[in-house]
Amino acid sequence: MNNKQRIVIVGATSAIAEHCVRLWAQDQPVDLTLIGRDADRIKRVAADIGARSPEADIHVTQLDFLDTAAIQTAVDEIAKQQAVDIVLIAHGSLPEQDACQNDLQACREALEINGISPLLFAEAFAKHMAKADSGTLVLVGSVAGDRGRKSNYVYGSAKGLVTRYAQGLQHRFAGTGVKVVLVKPGPTDTPMTAHLKAQGAKLASVEAIAKNIVDGVKRGQPVVYAPPKWRLIMLIIQHLPNFIFHKLNI
Amino acid sequence: MRTVSSWGRLSAPLHRVVVLNDPGRVKSIVSREYPSGLAHGMGRSYGDACLNPDGVLWLTTGLDHFIAFDDKTGRLVCEAGVLLRDIQRLVIPRGWILPVTPGTQLVTVGGAIANDVHGKNHHLLGSFGDHVQRIKLIRTDGEIIECGPHTQPDWFAATVGGLGLTGIIVEAEIQLRRVASPWLQTETIPYGDLDEFFQLADGSEVDWEHTVSWIDCVSGNGNRGLFMRGNFSDSEQRPEPKKRQLVMPFVPPISLVNSLSLRPFNAAYYNLKKSKAGSAIVHYESFFYPLDNLLEWNRMYGPKGFFQYQSVVPREAGQDATRAMLGEIAKSGEGSFLAVLKTFGNRQPVGMMSFPRPGVTLALDFPNKSAKTLKLFERMDAIVREAGGRIYPAKDARMPRDLFEAGYPRLHEFLKYRDPGISSGLSRRLMGA
Numbered sequence: 001m002n003n004k005q006r007i008v009i010v011g012a013t014s015a016i017a018e019h020c021v022r023l024w025a026q027d028q029p030v031d032l033t034l035i036g037r038d039a040d041r042i043k044r045v046a047a048d049i050g051a052r053s054p055e056a057d058i059h060v061t062q063l064d065f066l067d068t069a070a071i072q073t074a075v076d077e078i079a080k081q082q083a084v085d086i087v088l089i090a091h092g093s094l095p096e097q098d099a100c101q102n103d104l105q106a107c108r109e110a111l112e113i114n115g116i117s118p119l120l121f122a123e124a125f126a127k128h129m130a131k132a133d134s135g136t137l138v139l140v141g142s143v144a145g146d147r148g149r150k151s152n153y154v155y156g157s158a159k160g161l162v163t164r165y166a167q168g169l170q171h172r173f174a175g176t177g178v179k180v181v182l183v184k185p186g187p188t189d190t191p192m193t194a195h196l197k198a199q200g201a202k203l204a205s206v207e208a209i210a211k212n213i214v215d216g217v218k219r220g221q222p223v224v225y226a227p228p229k230w231r232l233i234m235l236i237i238q239h240l241p242n243f244i245f246h247k248l249n250i
Numbered sequence: 251m252r253t254v255s256s257w258g259r260l261s262a263p264l265h266r267v268v269v270l271n272d273p274g275r276v277k278s279i280v281s282r283e284y285p286s287g288l289a290h291g292m293g294r295s296y297g298d299a300c301l302n303p304d305g306v307l308w309l310t311t312g313l314d315h316f317i318a319f320d321d322k323t324g325r326l327v328c329e330a331g332v333l334l335r336d337i338q339r340l341v342i343p344r345g346w347i348l349p350v351t352p353g354t355q356l357v358t359v360g361g362a363i364a365n366d367v368h369g370k371n372h373h374l375l376g377s378f379g380d381h382v383q384r385i386k387l388i389r390t391d392g393e394i395i396e397c398g399p400h401t402q403p404d405w406f407a408a409t410v411g412g413l414g415l416t417g418i419i420v421e422a423e424i425q426l427r428r429v430a431s432p433w434l435q436t437e438t439i440p441y442g443d444l445d446e447f448f449q450l451a452d453g454s455e456v457d458w459e460h461t462v463s464w465i466d467c468v469s470g471n472g473n474r475g476l477f478m479r480g481n482f483s484d485s486e487q488r489p490e491p492k493k494r495q496l497v498m499p500f501v502p503p504i505s506l507v508n509s510l511s512l513r514p515f516n517a518a519y520y521n522l523k524k525s526k527a528g529s530a531i532v533h534y535e536s537f538f539y540p541l542d543n544l545l546e547w548n549r550m551y552g553p554k555g556f557f558q559y560q561s562v563v564p565r566e567a568g569q570d571a572t573r574a575m576l577g578e579i580a581k582s583g584e585g586s587f588l589a590v591l592k593t594f595g596n597r598q599p600v601g602m603m604s605f606p607r608p609g610v611t612l613a614l615d616f617p618n619k620s621a622k623t624l625k626l627f628e629r630m631d632a633i634v635r636e637a638g639g640r641i642y643p644a645k646d647a648r649m650p651r652d653l654f655e656a657g658y659p660r661l662h663e664f665l666k667y668r669d670p671g672i673s674s675g676l677s678r679r680l681m682g683a
Contacts, residue, residue, distance in 0.1 A: 015271075040274055044315055051316035051328075052340055191312060194269035199252060 004031040011091025013041040015190035019210030025053035033059045065117045079128035087125045090140045094192045100154035115158030133177040146234045179220045186230040258296040259555035263303030271312025281392035286671040291358030296558045297647025298675030324426035330360030330419045346426035349381045360419040365644040366411035366604040370460035373595030379410030387417035390671025408667035411601025436480035440524045450477045451593045462592045466516045467585040497545040505552035505617035560613035563639030568610035571637035582626045586615035602660040605642045654680045
């Protein structure tokens with residue numbers, strides 16, 4: 001047993017997750033479990049955090065993100081050692097909308113990795129958090145989940161699933177010691193959006209997004225837009241009447 | 251394709267930008283997917299050393315991971331896209347510091363090696379490359395070269411200061427140096443002419459690690475300036491200063507540095523600093539990186555951008571050559587707030603193409619006024635050529651090829667190590683390919 005803050009990151013090679021970890025680990029000694037799909041890439045993240053925060057305990061786990069039995073076993077294993085303080089579920093991939101429209105397999109993969117897989121992890125951790133009556137579960141959704149748009153509605157619908165799921169979980173845990181935080185980043189400068197950046201798009205810095213998330217988690221905010229301006233932008237987009245919305249090329 | 255400018259904002263050529271963020275994939279990207287291009291970090295080079303117009307830029311800022319840091323020995327291993335800022339913020343609280351740092355910390359490790367950057371302590375610790383123990387280089391034919399001062403030293407000497415032309419630097423190991431606190435004990439001393447400057451510079455080399463001077467390039471009467479020197483303090487422990495960051499919010503329609511602003515600014519700066527001359531305790535970030543808190547300050551030179559002219563001339567000719575260059579500048583009425591004069595110590599650089607050499611270095615920014623500015627540079631080139639000096643490629647956008655060849659006598663040796671898949675605006679301009 002130790003008294004370090006216990007943090008589990010699912011999708012630890014995600015740039016947003018990594019920058020959150022850097023902030024958490026610089027604030028206090030942490031006990032980290034990094035879960036990812038690619039062993040080499042998780043090790044790279046672990047080495048970086050280890051160099052930044054020598055007091056951190058770091059464990060890495062490699063996993064197939066759609067294998068329910070493997071997820072269940074891994075989560076049970078992590079949770080049985082000691083109660084977890086924060087679980088950040090951050091994985092995903094931004095598919096090409098065109099590819100999803102023309103290839104059902106690509107469409108299915110996009111829905112599974114961005115929608116189903118995060119839910120499976122969340123559900124597995126939720127059971128243990130309910131039992132401990134403590135912990136914060138952070139799910140990374142997206143502003144794309146707020147209203148379906150032609151430019152990325154397959155990704156958006158998977159993130160919409162995460163949004164609806166997080167709402168349900170917040171309802172379930174209302175009045176308990178468990179907190180659920182849904183993060184909705186706007187377009188962020190990460191490897192996932194490298195092609196957008198290469199086209200010259202203006203993207204928020206991943207450091208700024210991570211700071212928004214870490215602050216939001218500290219406050220236990222139910223929904224964190226990052227950067228916060230996206231709350232207003234999405235409010236407008238969600239309420240645009242169809243006759244205007246359908247004229248927009250977004 | 252999108253436009254990319256370097257720090258001087260003189261041009262905005264089109265590039266295909268390819269992001270490198272997984273070291274495991276670099277080899278396949280640079281040898282198969284996009285096999286010809288140029289590594290590009292923060293784009294802090296002023297001219298075309300970091301540009302590859304109409305070609306590929308491999309963007310390295312995603313290679314931003316530390317690999318290992320041993321705080322007993324001060325050995326740091328990191329990926330090449332890590333910023334010097336991130337290194338400083340990591341290691342200084344743990345009692346270490348980068349031994350050599352340039353005037354901005356918003357540059358990548360790869361860029362610092364490729365330009366063999368120098369700082370205010372050249373007379374004691376040389377340039378950045380003096381402290382690099384190992385470089386991992388990936389060539390566009392897929393070969394991976396590990397080199398250092400003792401392993402494959404020829405590759406090391408070609409790569410330090412090699413302007414990114416020998417391969418893609420993906421990883422480096424750096425020996426840090428001990429430091430007791432982030433604070434420096436400093437002194438600011440006004441001087442009235444160049445003779446005084448040289449006396450101060452010579453007299454400070456033994457007792458002061460960091461020396462630099464700001465010189466008033468427009469006052470015209472005797473080249474007054476301010477000499478600054480500093481040593482890390484062993485005893486000082488104070489709370490970290492609050493970080494304030496401002497951004498130059500837009501590009502003004504004309505350069506804010508012009509004949510109306512320059513003279514009063516320089517006079518005001520001189521008099522303000524003179525009134526505060528003497529000893530002070532200064533935080534390392536404001537001592538080393540005074541401009542890093544004003545993000546995108548390069549915009550103040552307006553839409554046409556600006557040049558920097560940095561030369562080094564041997565010490566014997568240094569006094570006369572510096573006086574002659576300052577005379578040309580004063581006569582032209584051009585120049586900048588940022589006029590820096592300092593002496594380099596008597597030591598040979600690590601790299602075949604490294605800029606620092608024993609002598610005197612003068613660096614100034616000039617708003618781009620096309621032919622007028624270029625004419626002034628021609629007169630300054632003549633002085634540098636005459637004195638047997640050279641110009642800093644990282645800052646250059648226009649030096650003539652013969653001056654480059656005269657200034658870098660090891661060029662022919664260097665060319666053998668070039669990666670045929672890599673070229674830059676600068677290499678095409680000055681090396682023909």
